[in-house]
Amino acid sequence: MRRQAIAVIRTAADLDRPSFFLVTAQILLITGTFAGFLLQSGWTVTLLYGFLLVAGIGWVTRQALTAKVVTFLMTATTLLTLGLIAAFLVLESMPVFRHAGLGLVWPFGSTEWSSSQGQFSLVPMIWGTALTTAVAILVAAPFGVAGALFISDIAPDWLREIVKPAVELLAGIPSIVYGFIGFTVINPYVGDLFSVNPGALAAIGLVIGFMALPTVVSVAEDALSAVPESMKDGSVAMGVTDWQTMKSVSVPTAFSGISAGVLLGIGRAIGETMAATVMISHSRRLPEPELYNVFDSTETLTTFIAASYGHVTPGELFWSALFAAGVFLMVIVTGLGIVSQLIERRMHRKLREGQ
Amino acid sequence: MSDAYHSQLVNDGGTTYERFAMAVVAGAFAAFVLAAGTLFGWVSLGGHVGNVPVANVVAVGVLALGAGTGTLGVLSRWGGVRTTPDRSPGLGVGIVQTGLWLVTAGLIASHTLGLGGVGWLVAVPVGVFVGYLTIGTREDVGATLPAAAFICLVGAVLVTGLITPAWTWEPEAFDATIPGTIVIPLLTMLSGLLAGWAGASASERFGTRGRQNGAFLLIALVVLLVLSVLVFLLVFVFERGIAVVLENLTVGAGTVLLLLGTALVLLVKFGNVRPATSDSTDKIAAFVNLAGAIVIALVGSVLAYTIGVNRAISGYAVTIEPITAIGAIPGLVVGIVLVGVLRQSDATWVPATEAGRRVSQGLRLGTGLLAGALFLEVVTWSELAVAGVAIVPTLAIAVGVIAVGLLLVNRVASLSDTLTSPTWLPPLSRTATVALWAFLGLCLHVAITGYPVVLGPVGILASGSVDWPFVMNPSQGLGIQKGVMPAMLGTIWIVLGAVAFAVPLAVGAAVYLTEYAEDSAFTRAVDVATNGLWSTPSIVFGLFGLAFLVPRFGGNPSIFAAQLVLGFMLLPLVLITSREAMKSVPDEYRDASAALGVSKWDTIRSVVIPAAMPGVITGVILGVGRIAGETAPLLLVLNGPNFPNSAPGVISGFTVDFGLQPPFVHVSNPALLERASALPYQLYAIITAGVGAEESFGWGTTLVLLGVVLAFFAMGIASRRYFRRKLHQ
Incomplete structure (x- = not known):
């Protein structure tokens, strides 16, 4: 850190006076714009004009330097976005945490949701998410890994060139389309067949699992094709079959990558909103008569947010509870995403070092 | 897999035993497909084949499968057929059989015999015993006989009528009625899987090759299932929606002819239409292209004929008027x-x-x-x-x-x-x-x-x-056919805004990260943040927009807020692909440019960015496909009327005011700050309005949405393929 700070100071000292002025003005003005926007000040737009003006002057007179500064500011935006999302979610969810404390997620106390009586508990939603995700991952993980093995190690070239885009196309189908089909076709079908109310968690889990499938396939397939050819050739040279090579070389080597894919799939399943929102019954209670009754319908974290918005006004505890659900979602799903990325990167580094 | 080998040294043709094993596999596959068909309602379990009920046919078929599977094992062990089994079928098979028999015995003991919870205690030794037997015997016996016994049990239960289509089971824990109409197909499918796996294993005479055959069969089946679901879904939506979308469509023959001609020119210019000179997948693509060109030409001649005889063609709710004049917009x-x-x-x-x-x-x-x-x-x-x-x-x-x-x-x-x-x-x-x-x-x-x-x-x-009423009409109005025009324009504006906001940011950041930044805590933090943003659920973005953007843009949901929120979602998608594209520009390019005395920025501008452009464009197209179908954030930050009767007038809405108060120059556009609709949002609105009479409108909207989104994906995939192939030439 210190070395970098010294480097920055040295670069700044090397600049001639107009350049130094331009860079400082750009950074100050854009910071000012951001601060103004945050504080809802009337000066925001004016400061933005100022930044654009200075950046324009810089572009004409000191293009290389301006490009470097502007691209740096753009890079900082990504960090800032994640920070802002986290900050605003936590900020808005504070009131309900202050009101209900740990009772919000404590499963052994009252798990009843009744906003009119000031009873806030996210336990039914968290349990609903857990159930649908469990069903989803039972579909997505085995099917996804099998698909990845097929694409990377089994399919001949011509078939791979058909299956791979097809899986990508599957990833492209918008979730509301699944939701519409789920609502108009699957819900009535499952309801009739099992004589249950529409919105069985099992059906929702099945649909969500199918939606998480392409994620698992593409990440696991990346991991499998990162296994060096030389390792597979070595195995084949021992006279074993392709399947044995897969079982004892490819899959163990790519295991961390495959598990990253499954983790990411879990994240997708937890964060999936629209298909579940239109299919589920939105009854905020635990499944009955048994907790694991996947034919009952309840509420998940995402459907809770999507369905409740519109019935609440800013500042209410209910409003704040929505953001609390958002905080849970973000911590779990974004966390899963980051962890799986780190796992994947570690695997690639290890493979490179092993070469 | 490794391409290091693959040549058959000895080819002795198929023996009777192998052919028998293949027949078992085929039978298993047929049973599987038939059972899946009953789930979809294409085959009715209550129907008859001749005078025999379908359920009985299924039962006898399952019994035959079980017998066949058992015969394979017996023939191999004691029938003198030369096979190469291992000493044991392996732990995996043992575990599967243990689980299978444990559940079977448990269900029989606790429900059929009425032992309740105690039944499961009885089941444990049964499962473990079968597992032990499976692992302990030679592979040909262990892989076939337990499976055959299970299939025969299923067949026997079905034949004796213990489980009929009218049979129901009401487990107390689930509060649901599980009917025979679903249990029979599911049991049949399971039997089919077991018999198919055992048969595939036997057809390669067991051993490692046999196991490979069995495993590949199961994996291929999974892939086939996934692909057929995709195809089924697309066909289903198309079939339901196409009539609604095309209803009352009227076009002039001249305009269609012009469009078809252009398509033909493009196809011949850019597509490969010579199957004779290409190989592998290209050959298939060339055939498809050629067929497309021929179809276009044929349709064109039909149109020319219509114009010639001056008669309108109408069919399937579409009318083609025999006018030669061309529309100005298609012409443009x-x-x-x-x-x-x-x-x-x-x-x-x-x-x-x-x-x-x-x-x-x-x-x-x-x-x-x-x-x-x-x-x-x-x-x-x-x-x-x-x-x-x-x-x-x-x-x-x-x-x-x-x-x-x-x-x-x-x-x-x-x-x-x-x-x-x-x-x-x-x-x-x-x-x-x-x-x-x-x-x-x-x-x-x-x-x-x-x-x-x-x-x-x-x-x-x-x-x-x-x-084209469905595309050109608003979704509400007096005496008009419902259309998706406001929703479509809403989607277009939102996507345009998101692209204008996010793409420069993402490309700039990618330039900084690949060209300027050295590996440091800052770049690592940006990496983590990008991946975090990439995996953050869309509804969380919506909440963020609601808390951060909406209060700062007039306090109510608006197009502008939706543009920014979807822009934030697009940012990591484009950033990751652009970075990959810039990383894959060879360092030789940069070195060569530097050797000519070109400065770093000029190298980036005139070498790196143009070379990375195809990758960036592919990333943008795929990202747009992703956000165009996004609904969850729109619920929170766009939230327009369910059935809008007019489109947002964004173009004519811009105003510029000068004043002495802080913004001094005030550029505003009231249309951008209003609630609006978008294609996915329109679909959600139809569902919340209670489908009912709107169902056909919903299918039409689904088809249009699916068409738009999948067109972006197909374009992205095709452009990546095109550029990758160019790179390898």
Whole structure:
């Protein structure tokens, strides 16, 4: 850190006076714009004009330097976005945490949701998410890994060139389309067949699992094709079959990558909103008569947010509870995403070092 | 997999045993498909084949499968068939059999025999015993007999009528009724899987090859299932939605002919239409392209016939009017596409003679005058006329006729051997471009002024050449057919805004990260943040927009907030792909540029970014496909009327105010700050409105949404394929 700070100071000292002025003005003005926007000040737009003006002057007179500064500011935006999302979610969810404390997620106390009586508990939603995700991952993980093995190690070239885009196309189908089909076709079908109310968690889990499938396939397939050819050739040279090579070389080597894919799939399943929102019954209670009754319908974290918005006004505890659900979602799903990325990167580094 | 080997040294043909094993596999597959068919309702379990109920046929079939599977094992162990089994089928098979028998025995003991919870205690030793037997015996027996026993049990239960389609099971814990109509297909499918796996294993005479065969069979089945779900889904939506989308569509034959012609030109120019000269997948693609070209040509001739006999074709709610006139907007689109195509082959023409120079100048003058007049028309948004004669059409027709004349002269001269074409004749590409510009100008003129230009049967119409109610109508109004126009425009504006906001940011950040930044805590943090953003659920983005953006843009949901929120979602998608693209630009390019004394920024600008452009564009297209179908954030930050009756007037909404208060220059657009609809949001609105009478409208909307999103994905995948292949050449 210190070395970098010294480097920055040295670069700044090397600049001639107009350049130094331009860079400082750009950074100050854009910071000012951001601060103004945050504080809802009337000066925001004016400061933005100022930044654009200075950046324009810089572009004409000191293009290389301006490009470097502007691209740096753009890079900082990504960090800032994640920070802002986290900050605003936590900020808005504070009131309900202050009101209900740990009772919000404590499963052994009252798990009843009744906003009119000031009873806030996210336990039914968290349990609903857990159930649908469990069903989803039972579909997505085995099917996804099998698909990845097929694409990377089994399919001949011509078939791979058909299956791979097809899986990508599957990833492209918008979730509301699944939701519409789920609502108009699957819900009535499952309801009739099992004589249950529409919105069985099992059906929702099945649909969500199918939606998480392409994620698992593409990440696991990346991991499998990162296994060096030389390792597979070595195995084949021992006279074993392709399947044995897969079982004892490819899959163990790519295991961390495959598990990253499954983790990411879990994240997708937890964060999936629209298909579940239109299919589920939105009854905020635990499944009955048994907790694991996947034919009952309840509420998940995402459907809770999507369905409740519109019935609440800013500042209410209910409003704040929505953001609390958002905080849970973000911590779990974004966390899963980051962890799986780190796992994947570690695997690639290890493979490179092993070469 | 490794390509290091694969040649069969000895080929002894299939023995009877192998053929028998294959027959078991085929039977298992048939049973599986049949059972899946009953789940979808294509085959009714209550129906009859001849006089025999389908359920009985299924039962006998399952029993036969079980017998076949058992025979395979017995023949291999004791029947003298030469196979190569291992000493044990392996732990995996043992665990599967343990689980299978544990559940079977448990269900029988606790429910059929009525032992309740105690039944499961009895089941444990049964499961473990079967597992032990499986692992302990030779592979050919362990892999087949337990499976065969299970299948026979299923068959026996079905044959004796213990489980019939009318049978139901009501487990207390689930509060649901599980009917025989689903248990029978599921048991049949499970039996099919077991028999297929065992048969595949036996057909390679067990051993490692047999196990590979069994495993590959199961994996291939999974992939087949996934693909068939995809195809089924697409076909299903298409079948339900197409009639709604096309209802009352009326188009002029001339316009269709023009569009088809352009498609044909593009196909021949960019697609491979020669199957004879390509191999593997290219061959399939070439066949498809060729078939497409032939179909286009055939449809074109049918259209020409319609125009000739002057009779409208109507069918499937679509009408094709026998008018030769062309719509201005389709004309503009086609003109722009063709100009783009010609630009690629347009060599700059430098005439050698004085006459040639004069011709060149003349053409330039003509197009220049035309462009000037058009510019005036665009600025004033009205027709430009002198003494009752409209200037633009006259000029355009004159220039067009001259250009086409030159083109024809050139063509004729090149056809004959005796004539040598005069040196002043401009090349084909030049005259064709000029003619196209004249056509474009004419179309633009018609589109702006609304006055059609008609010469005899041929002409350009301002409206009426295409009437497509589903796409052009609002979703609510008196006595009109419902359409998705407001939703579609909403999606277009939101996506445009998101792209304008996110793509520069993402590309700039990618430039900084690949070219300037060294590995440091900052870049690692950015990496983590990008991946975090990539995996953050969309509803969380919506909440963020609700808490952060909405209060700062007037306090109610708006298009502008939706643009920014979807922009934030697009940011990591484009950033990751752009970074990959810039990383894959070889360092040699940068070194070569640096060796020429080019500065770092100029290298980035003129070497790195152009080389990475295909990757960036692919990323943008795929990202747009992703956000165009996104609904969850729109619920929170767009939240428009369920059935809007007008589209957002974004273009005409801009106003600029000057003042002495802080913003000083106040650019505003009330249309951008209003609630609106979008395609996915419209679909959600239909569902919340309680489908019912709107169901067909919903299927139409689904089809349009799916079409838009999948078109983006297909374009992205195709462009990646195209550029990757170019890179490898």
